[in-house]
Amino acid sequence: MLWLDCPHCGRRPLDEFSFGGERRSVPDSITDADERDFDEVWVFENPDGLTTERWFHAAGCRRWLTVRRDTAIDQVVDVVP
Amino acid sequence: MAVVSEYTDTLLPIRWPDERRSSYDVVIVGGGGHGLSTAYHLATRQGITNVAVLEADYIASGNTGRNTTIIRANYGIPEAIRFYQHSLEMYQRLEDETGAAILHQTKGIVWLAHTEMAMRTERARCLMNTANGAQTFMRTPAELKELIPELDLTGGGRYPVLGGSHHVEGATARHDRVAWAYASGASQRGVDIFQHTPVTGLLRDGDRVVGVETADGPFAAGTVLSAVGGRVTEMTAHAGVRLPVRTHPLHAFVTNDYAQGFSPIVASTELMCYVSQTERGQMLIGAEFDAQPSYSRQSSFAALRSYSYKITRLLPFLRDLRILRTWAGICDISADFSPILGFTGVDGFLVTTGWGTWGFKAIPAGGEAMAELIATGRPPALIAPFALDRFRRDHVLADQGSAGTR
Numbered sequence: 001m002l003w004l005d006c007p008h009c010g011r012r013p014l015d016e017f018s019f020g021g022e023r024r025s026v027p028d029s030i031t032d033a034d035e036r037d038f039d040e041v042w043v044f045e046n047p048d049g050l051t052t053e054r055w056f057h058a059a060g061c062r063r064w065l066t067v068r069r070d071t072a073i074d075q076v077v078d079v080v081p
Numbered sequence: 082m083a084v085v086s087e088y089t090d091t092l093l094p095i096r097w098p099d100e101r102r103s104s105y106d107v108v109i110v111g112g113g114g115h116g117l118s119t120a121y122h123l124a125t126r127q128g129i130t131n132v133a134v135l136e137a138d139y140i141a142s143g144n145t146g147r148n149t150t151i152i153r154a155n156y157g158i159p160e161a162i163r164f165y166q167h168s169l170e171m172y173q174r175l176e177d178e179t180g181a182a183i184l185h186q187t188k189g190i191v192w193l194a195h196t197e198m199a200m201r202t203e204r205a206r207c208l209m210n211t212a213n214g215a216q217t218f219m220r221t222p223a224e225l226k227e228l229i230p231e232l233d234l235t236g237g238g239r240y241p242v243l244g245g246s247h248h249v250e251g252a253t254a255r256h257d258r259v260a261w262a263y264a265s266g267a268s269q270r271g272v273d274i275f276q277h278t279p280v281t282g283l284l285r286d287g288d289r290v291v292g293v294e295t296a297d298g299p300f301a302a303g304t305v306l307s308a309v310g311g312r313v314t315e316m317t318a319h320a321g322v323r324l325p326v327r328t329h330p331l332h333a334f335v336t337n338d339y340a341q342g343f344s345p346i347v348a349s350t351e352l353m354c355y356v357s358q359t360e361r362g363q364m365l366i367g368a369e370f371d372a373q374p375s376y377s378r379q380s381s382f383a384a385l386r387s388y389s390y391k392i393t394r395l396l397p398f399l400r401d402l403r404i405l406r407t408w409a410g411i412c413d414i415s416a417d418f419s420p421i422l423g424f425t426g427v428d429g430f431l432v433t434t435g436w437g438t439w440g441f442k443a444i445p446a447g448g449e450a451m452a453e454l455i456a457t458g459r460p461p462a463l464i465a466p467f468a469l470d471r472f473r474r475d476h477v478l479a480d481q482g483s484a485g486t487r
Contacts, residue, residue, distance in 0.1 A: 001373070002383050014383065019372040042325040042416055042472045046314040048376045074330070074375040 001074045007081040008061040020054035022046075023066065048072055091182040093265035098273040101300060105133045105273075107455055108293055108302035110280045110316060112136025113145040114256070114441060115433050116308035117263040118448025119455070120272045126449065127456035130271035133300060134264075135293065137279035141260035144310040147410035148441040149333055149367040150256045151346055151357065153190050154215040155248040156483040157206055160466040161419060162213040165439075167463060168446030169215075169250055175445060181262035183254045184360050190251025190346040191220070191228060193395065195240040199351050202482060203246040210248070217248045228345055229396075237394035240352060251346055253357055256441055263448070283319040283430070290320055290430035304455055306431045311376070311411035313434040322425045324434065325416035325472055330377055331370040331438055332384040332409045336402035338362035350482065352391040356399070364402060366392050370412055370438060380407035412437040419478035422451060423460050423468040431455065432469065438484055 005011050026039045045051070049072050055065045066080040107123060109116045112134045123129040136142070152172050154165035176183055194200045203219065210217035222234050222242050234242045268274055275297075284292035284299055292301040309316045314324050341362050348355035354368035368388040371381070385407060393399050415421055415435030420443065422433040433451050436443065450464040460468060471477055 001381070022374075038473055039323060043323045044314070044325065044327045044374075044416075046324075046327050046374060048312070048315060048328075051374075053373070069373070071328075071373075071375045072377065074371075074373070074377040074379075074381075 001076065004055065004067070004076060005079050006057050006060055006065065007079060008063060009057065012057070012060055016057060016059035017055045018058045020056050020064065022051055022053045050077065091180060092261065093179070093181050093269075095261065095264050095274065096268040098275065101133065101273065101275070102131070104301035106131040106303045107133075107306065108300050108304075109134045109306045109308050110293060111308035111310065112140040112264070112274060112276065113143050113308060113310055114141065114260050114263070114444035115436065115447050115451070116306070117260055117267060117274075118444045119306060119308060119433070119451040120267040120274075121263040122449045122452035123455060124267050124270035124272055127452050129456060132267070132272045133302075134267070134272060134274045135278045135280055135295065135300065136274070136276050139276050140264055140274065141257045144410045144412065144436070144440060145260050145444070146257050147333070147408055148256055149355065149357065149365055150253045150441060151190065151355065152252040152254060152442040153248055154250070155190065155192065155206060155210055155217045155246065156480055157209060158478055158480050159209065159213045160478055161480055161483065162210055162215050164446055164463050164467075165442060166213070166215045168443050169252070171445035171449070172252060172254060172442075175259070175262065179262040179266050181258060181265065183258040183262055185252060185254040186360070187250060187252045188344050188346055188357070189228070190248045190348065191225060191245050192248070193225070193242050193245040193347070193349040195236060195243060195349065195351050197243070200243050202350070203244065207246050215248065216250055217246050220245050220247045229347055231343070231396050231398050232347070233395060233397050237397070240349070240394050242395075253346065255360070259444060280316070289428040304429055304431065306433065306451065306455065308433050310413055310434075310436060310440065313413045313432070317425065317432060320425065320427045320430050322427055322430070322432070324421070324469070326413050326421070326435055327374045328376055328411050329370040329373075329414050330375050330409045331367065331412050332380055332388065332407065333365065333367040334380070334385060334388070334404050334407040335359065335363040335365050336399065337405050339364050339398070339402060347395065349391070349395060352394070354388055354391045356392055356396065363405065364399060370414065376411055378409045378411060380409050414438070416472070417477040417479045418481040418484050420447070420467050421469050422447065422464050423454060425469060
């Protein structure tokens with residue numbers, strides 16, 4: 001992965017962006033309030049495949065992007081503004 | 082030289098099992114350093130030999146065979162310094178204990194500082210290390226130049242070397258030889274090691290884990306230990322255990338040969354890169370792991386470019402060398418950058434993970450401690466702080482600055 005298509009700035013080198021982590025919600029199967037807190041703070045889904053995550057265009061428009069990426073091959077699927 | 086014959090003469094045989102037993106006391110998932118070391122220490126220290134190690138590929142094919150083989154204990158928190166120092170000392174004795182040549186070499190490791198902030202960090206590291214049994218001392222630029230004549234003290238005009246910490250017991254060893262030494266010692270005492278046997282699920286009896294499912298059929302077990310690297314969250318999900326772990330690729334490369342005798346291991350925590358010389362004379366270079374998680378083991382041009390840029394600021398002679406071979410491994414990085422080992426909250430299911438970029442140096446002590454935990458049911462004092470429930474108890478062991486990789 002070398003480039004990211006910023007909806008605001010166009011195709012830019014990955015060095016300009018910083019990774020903001022996966023975008024996820026606590027699964028409904030976890031019902032205990034403390035367990036939900038624990039999950040929200042600490043756990044990562046860490047999927048092998050499609051994931052939705054946030055990237056910050058630090059050296060560009062300085063806006064947060066939502067990116068869908070395939071972690072199995074480290075390729076961006078699409079970028080949502 | 083005698084080294085070549087010693088290398089082959091001390092390659093101890095591994096006993097491969099013909100078929101599996103009806104049940105095992107312990108099944109270890111993952112035939113890397115930690116899995117094999119745990120099996121070895123179960124057999125040699127705890128007298129438990131009814132053990133199976135299941136490896137999806139061939140032994141040491143994962144991160145054990147992909148790391149940069151650095152052994153050090155210069156961490157930033159007492160729990161980690163004590164643990165890694167114990168492991169470093171076990172490495173010093175490993176050739177004598179197993180009879181296998183692992184090409185262990187004590188070289189010392191130098192961590193360079195380029196800013197006043199980094200100097201403060203390294204001074205604190207030295208104090209913390211010496212207080213907890215690891216030998217780390219501050220060095221002036223002149224002393225560093227004497228240790229490493231190739232070093233550019235101006236850092237290419239951009240990263241001036243203000244000083245550095247010198248961890249004198251830092252060492253390297255052949256990583257695959259370490260795995261084979263433990264595999265041989267364990268298998269000679271009755272441990273069954275199965276290669277090319279991927280685990281596809283866990284067997285449950287109520288809340289308890291009672292074995293593993295593989296393509297070749299089930300393995301019944303009293304205790305199951307996940308010693309999986311990289312794909313660990315996938316493994317523990319079979320038991321409903323959710324981990325504070327992400328999987329990131331880490332790249333490394335070697336160059337063609339350089340004159341023998343480049344002695345200390347050189348690293349910069351600010352530039353996040355490190356270099357050492359292999360026993361063949363190649364310069365072995367690694368740096369920070371990729372920011373974004375991925376399961377891809379493909380070397381990336383971006384990583385090679387970034388690593389090369391940084392390391393040639395400090396050691397300009399590397400510009401004249403060529404990259405000979407590149408590779409990547411997928412590292413299990415925990416949320417607080419410390420390993421996670423011990424109970425999972427599910428009966429019969431233990432885990433040793435979060436070894437991210439610091440697992441190789443921990444192979445002896447990690448295996449010894451996990452073996453004791455499995456045998457006695459109590460975590461030894463050395464690893465008790467590293468339990469998974471530390472995240473629930475708000476006792477995280479934040480030590481990112483000692484990873485040297487991000």
